[in-house]
Amino acid sequence: MTLRAPSGPHGARRTPFESVIGLEVHLALKTRSKLFCGCSAETFGDAPNVHVCPVCLGLPGSLPVVNRAAVDLAATFALALGCRITPQTQFHRKHYFYPDAPKNYQISQFDRPVGEAGVVEIGGRRIGITRCHLEEDAGRLVHPPYADHSLVDLNRAGAPLLEMVSEPDIRSPEEARLFLEHLRAIAQSLGVSDAAPEQGKMRADVNVSVRLPGEPLGTKVEIKNLNSFKSVQAAITLEARRQVLLREAGAPVEQETRGWNEGGQKTYVLRTKEGSADYRYLADPDLPPLHLDEVAIARLRGAMRELPEAKRERYVALGVRAAEAELIVLDVPQATMFDALLEAAGAIEPRPTPHTLATWLTGEVAHARKGAEGTLAPEDIDATALVALIAAVEARTITLTSAKELLGDVLAGADPATLIEARGLRQIGDADALGAMVDGVLADHPEVAADVRENPKALNALVGRVMRASGGQARADAVRALLQERLRLDPDGG
Amino acid sequence: MTSAVQIAKEVRSGGRSAVDVVTEALDRAAASQARTNAFVTISSERALVAARRIDDVVRSGREPGPLAGVPVAIKDNICTRGLRTTAGSAILRDFVPPYDATVVARLEAAGAIVLGKTNLDEFGMGSSSERSASGPVRHPLDPGRVTGGSSGGSAAAVADGVVPLALGSDTGGSVRQPAAFCGVVGCKPTYGLLSRYGLIAYASSLDQIGVLSRDVEDARLALAVMSGRDPLDATSVDAAVAPERALATSDAPLAGVRIGVVRELMGEGVAPGVRSALTALRARLEGLGAAVVEVSVPSVRLAVATYYVIATAEASSNLARYDAMLYGARVAVAGDDQERSMRRSRAAGLGREVQRRILMGTFVLSAGSFDAYYRRALQVRRLVADDVAAALAGVDALLTPTAPTVSWPLGARLDDPLAMYLGDVTTCIANLAGAPAVSVPAGIAEDDLPCGAQFVGAPFDEGRLLSIAAVAARS
Numbered sequence A: 001m002t003l004r005a006p007s008g009p010h011g012a013r014r015t016p017f018e019s020v021i022g023l024e025v026h027l028a029l030k031t032r033s034k035l036f037c038g039c040s041a042e043t044f045g046d047a048p049n050v051h052v053c054p055v056c057l058g059l060p061g062s063l064p065v066v067n068r069a070a071v072d073l074a075a076t077f078a079l080a081l082g083c084r085i086t087p088q089t090q091f092h093r094k095h096y097f098y099p100d101a102p103k104n105y106q107i108s109q110f111d112r113p114v115g116e117a118g119v120v121e122i123g124g125r126r127i128g129i130t131r132c133h134l135e136e137d138a139g140r141l142v143h144p145p146y147a148d149h150s151l152v153d154l155n156r157a158g159a160p161l162l163e164m165v166s167e168p169d170i171r172s173p174e175e176a177r178l179f180l181e182h183l184r185a186i187a188q189s190l191g192v193s194d195a196a197p198e199q200g201k202m203r204a205d206v207n208v209s210v211r212l213p214g215e216p217l218g219t220k221v222e223i224k225n226l227n228s229f230k231s232v233q234a235a236i237t238l239e240a241r242r243q244v245l246l247r248e249a250g251a252p253v254e255q256e257t258r259g260w261n262e263g264g265q266k267t268y269v270l271r272t273k274e275g276s277a278d279y280r281y282l283a284d285p286d287l288p289p290l291h292l293d294e295v296a297i298a299r300l301r302g303a304m305r306e307l308p309e310a311k312r313e314r315y316v317a318l319g320v321r322a323a324e325a326e327l328i329v330l331d332v333p334q335a336t337m338f339d340a341l342l343e344a345a346g347a348i349e350p351r352p353t354p355h356t357l358a359t360w361l362t363g364e365v366a367h368a369r370k371g372a373e374g375t376l377a378p379e380d381i382d383a384t385a386l387v388a389l390i391a392a393v394e395a396r397t398i399t400l401t402s403a404k405e406l407l408g409d410v411l412a413g414a415d416p417a418t419l420i421e422a423r424g425l426r427q428i429g430d431a432d433a434l435g436a437m438v439d440g441v442l443a444d445h446p447e448v449a450a451d452v453r454e455n456p457k458a459l460n461a462l463v464g465r466v467m468r469a470s471g472g473q474a475r476a477d478a479v480r481a482l483l484q485e486r487l488r489l490d491p492d493g494g
Numbered sequence B: 001m002t003s004a005v006q007i008a009k010e011v012r013s014g015g016r017s018a019v020d021v022v023t024e025a026l027d028r029a030a031a032s033q034a035r036t037n038a039f040v041t042i043s044s045e046r047a048l049v050a051a052r053r054i055d056d057v058v059r060s061g062r063e064p065g066p067l068a069g070v071p072v073a074i075k076d077n078i079c080t081r082g083l084r085t086t087a088g089s090a091i092l093r094d095f096v097p098p099y100d101a102t103v104v105a106r107l108e109a110a111g112a113i114v115l116g117k118t119n120l121d122e123f124g125m126g127s128s129s130e131r132s133a134s135g136p137v138r139h140p141l142d143p144g145r146v147t148g149g150s151s152g153g154s155a156a157a158v159a160d161g162v163v164p165l166a167l168g169s170d171t172g173g174s175v176r177q178p179a180a181f182c183g184v185v186g187c188k189p190t191y192g193l194l195s196r197y198g199l200i201a202y203a204s205s206l207d208q209i210g211v212l213s214r215d216v217e218d219a220r221l222a223l224a225v226m227s228g229r230d231p232l233d234a235t236s237v238d239a240a241v242a243p244e245r246a247l248a249t250s251d252a253p254l255a256g257v258r259i260g261v262v263r264e265l266m267g268e269g270v271a272p273g274v275r276s277a278l279t280a281l282r283a284r285l286e287g288l289g290a291a292v293v294e295v296s297v298p299s300v301r302l303a304v305a306t307y308y309v310i311a312t313a314e315a316s317s318n319l320a321r322y323d324a325m326l327y328g329a330r331v332a333v334a335g336d337d338q339e340r341s342m343r344r345s346r347a348a349g350l351g352r353e354v355q356r357r358i359l360m361g362t363f364v365l366s367a368g369s370f371d372a373y374y375r376r377a378l379q380v381r382r383l384v385a386d387d388v389a390a391a392l393a394g395v396d397a398l399l400t401p402t403a404p405t406v407s408w409p410l411g412a413r414l415d416d417p418l419a420m421y422l423g424d425v426t427t428c429i430a431n432l433a434g435a436p437a438v439s440v441p442a443g444i445a446e447d448d449l450p451c452g453a454q455f456v457g458a459p460f461d462e463g464r465l466l467s468i469a470a471v472a473a474r475s
Helices: A068-078 A173-190 A229-248 A295-303 A308-317 A322-329 A331-345 A354-371 A383-394 A400-411 A414-420 A431-444 A444-455 A455-470 A475-484 B004-014 B018-036 B044-059 B102-109 B152-159 B176-182 B216-226 B272-287 B300-321 B338-349 B351-363 B371-392 B417-421 B425-433 B462-474
Strands: A020-030 A092-096 A105-106 A114-122 A125-136 A139-142 A151-153 A160-166 A202-211 A221-228 A256-261 A266-272 B039-042 B072-075 B113-118 B164-168 B185-188 B208-213 B258-262 B291-295 B397-401 B437-446 B449-455
Touching: A020 A173, A020 A444, A068 A105, A068 A114, A068 A125, A068 A173, A068 A295, A092 B300, A092 B371, A105 A125, A105 A266, A105 B185, A105 B417, A114 A173, A114 A400, A125 A266, A125 A354, A139 A455, A151 B018, A160 A322, A160 B113, A173 A202, A173 A308, A173 A331, A202 A308, A229 A256, A229 A266, A229 B004, A256 B338, A308 A331, A322 A331, A322 B113, A331 A354, A354 A383, A354 B072, A354 B113, A383 A414, A431 A455, A455 A475, A455 B462, A475 B018, B004 B018, B004 B044, B004 B216, B018 B039, B018 B044, B018 B072, B018 B113, B039 B152, B039 B176, B039 B258, B039 B462, B044 B113, B072 B152, B102 B164, B113 B152, B152 B164, B152 B176, B152 B208, B152 B272, B164 B185, B164 B216, B176 B185, B176 B437, B176 B449, B185 B216, B185 B462, B208 B216, B216 B437, B258 B272, B272 B291, B272 B397, B272 B437, B272 B462, B300 B351, B300 B371, B300 B417, B397 B462, B425 B449, B449 B462
Parallel strands: A221 A256, B072 B113, B072 B164, B258 B291, B258 B397
Antiparallel strands: A020 A160, A020 A202, A092 A105, A114 A125, A125 A160, A139 A151, A202 A221, A256 A266, B039 B113, B164 B208, B185 B208, B185 B437, B397 B449, B437 B449
């Protein structure tokens, strides 16, 4: 996939200003238990306050003990982003008073994060990764309408989060979105996170500033709590436009934190620089530094699953078009499906090419999955049946039209061979049978045949009639050849 | 008063029932409570239920544990499942933990019986046990005086003969100093030897649960039962204390033992009576075969300041959770202004000294003062630990007075926090270094009141340290 020019225009207005964008992304780590206790980390949709214990409630006397699986996932993700792993990583307490934090501090990381100084390459541009660190999630405040109180749900409190901070290397809202798509694909490929924004498992804060090319960095504004890729893109676009308008009016941009109003599609001030918090970071005395030595790092590297970038290169080497390969790997369920198709194709003759499979997957299959609105998970699809269907088209056993008709049933689990026979969709390629049909049509429509003799370009009118007579099963190219032969036309003319 | 070792022996053999032991202890507790206010809660029912269970186990011939039937008192900042645990604070006056501290679970598994929860300075912050929401603890020998603190209730309960064994917690001397004031044994083991899970944190990197007893061997047995790594405390260590004594009894039980008297802690600021008691002890130790030399811990003059920077910094963090949102005494405010509710609950529920330390700790961790105070304190802490290790290099244990003075009259230092803090100089070095230390009675020093001698050993060398202390205590 090619990127737009790095410093694109914002919205419809043309402006000489460029946007400078950095992202902070929170990923919910896919562990069984929370970061510092044994409670389940998978609480989405459950009744409030059922996944809690003395530790994640911060009861007096309770102590955190780190979940090593979360550390491994965080380090794996950091490695995938090319980060340097900190040999003795340390947890710090970040203090703020709010009822979503039962201890009134969050256990996070400060000067010794799990990983630092990485880089992600997208579309030929390098986006620097400042750091990847572990921290515990907060609970959730619920504000019942018209009530004089708020409610607290601490199911999520203590769930493991990975926070990734990028360098301000991103230059457009579109690039920000593409970067997020890459992160999601990496996280999902590695099994580090479901990275599902709609479940709150991937959240982003963005830092935006504008400048004229060549100027030093401008004053940045942070926009917090963006819950979809679409809102990230929209918020950056609008914030950059707001700042450009200020600059053009000669007004300064104030350093502040803004929130995102999804309904109104606008940002609003959360706090200004004067109100910035002093978190009083303190190395958590309850959690000794964790050692991640060379052996541990080598073990994590060894266990690492194939990354989207490696997958993309593999697909391209197999003959898949670059744009399709990118499309497939950025959608991890689709990539999983594609690998299954490639494997299934190995056992089928004639074998459809990876290129053909990719075209089907990103075209007809993607369309069908979209139509099924998420009820069609890739793991539910029988790859062998799907490949058999595609192979039947390749072998000219059925027409493309028939295949498209059957796709829905095959994705739902039907066997294509049985369907083809049951519905009599096998193409008629037999010369005698087709000859009889062609002769029948010519005899029934002498006036059309005469027209075609005069004007060979009108041959399709006859081809159509034969196809209809065959119930769509005649092989169109064979019909065409027979007609040309019967009418003694020059094959190149029709 | 019978020792824990002796009670367990009698109960295990069936010679005495645990119910009898506990009933007698409850009678003594009630009598003592009226004079000393040592307890926040006396758990009569729970204790009798446990005692009956121990007697059943003994009768059925099963193993009742090495502390079978021994009544113990638990400092009220150590969580007990289903038994109110206040930490001496108004904000936790109704807090009933849904879980046991690991040390409590291990004591009970060994057959010990929790008789009650002892009074303390709020959250362990104090050296006199006067700053408790349940009122001050009074000295068993002189009700006009303090027991020391913050484990004053545990010290009083042991000194008054209510229980042979009690748990305290020691952040800067809170087990050893009241033990010295009350004339009993107080042991703060190596940081990490005992799990802190369930200990309501004051300063996590310094806090360590300790034991108060009349007999050193009772302390040893209790440590043996409670030590060992706890998966619920990442700072706990897989180390053990052998339950048996190591030194043979003979004419010269300390032959070959080298003891270092810390020069800096025998001079100015130490009351004359305390100094002479220590000098007399030194002579007795030499008489028992020990080689006593002078050693130096130069950084000792920085210890109190360092201790208070680190302890208050951690306290400001640890005590942030007491906002009365989820538990604790809440001051309700109109509407859903949670910040006002938090502020007013903390102002009403936390005592003056606690608030003072939270403010100091918040200050030293703040952006403008972190480097000048907290970072520097961590550096000096390293220095103190190195000095203690260097002083221990040539000797088996360091010897100091446990506290520079004997007990003082109630209220005498309440308006002078600095004087109160300075008394921690002798004890807080062991917390800063993470080293084990034990205080044993060193005789009557002044005003008919006892003083203590403190032995500091190398980390995880409790076995030898307790053996030396046992000989000193008998001398």
